[in-house]
Amino acid sequence: MLSKELLEILACPKCKGDLLYDEKRNILICKSCGVYYPVEEDIPILLIDSAKPLEAPQEAPPSDRP
Numbered sequence: 473m474l475s476k477e478l479l480e481i482l483a484c485p486k487c488k489g490d491l492l493y494d495e496k497r498n499i500l501i502c503k504s505c506g507v508y509y510p511v512e513e514d515i516p517i518l519l520i521d522s523a524k525p526l527e528a529p530q531e532a533p534p535s536d537r538p
Contacts, residue, residue: 474514484509485518501526 474493482491484502491500491509497535499508507523509516 474511474516478516482516482518486520486523 473495479491479493482500482514483489484491486507487502487504489502489504491502493500493511494508497508497512498512500518501508502523503522503526509518509523510525511517512523
């Protein structure tokens with residue numbers, strides 16, 4: 473769990489916007505960029521390359537053709 477003090481100073485490395493902590497999923501969310509950053513062993517991984525999209529692209533439905 474991240475401390476309140478740490479959460480107050482963290483910012484998105486890409487847009488410098490606020491991050492929201494999802495304690496249940498243990499991630500930091502940037503709504504402006506539409507991504508989240510993982511938190512591993514109570515350490516936020518705030519590398520732009522480690523960002524993952526909030527909405528995973530949906531897979532195309534299987535084709536009806538054989």
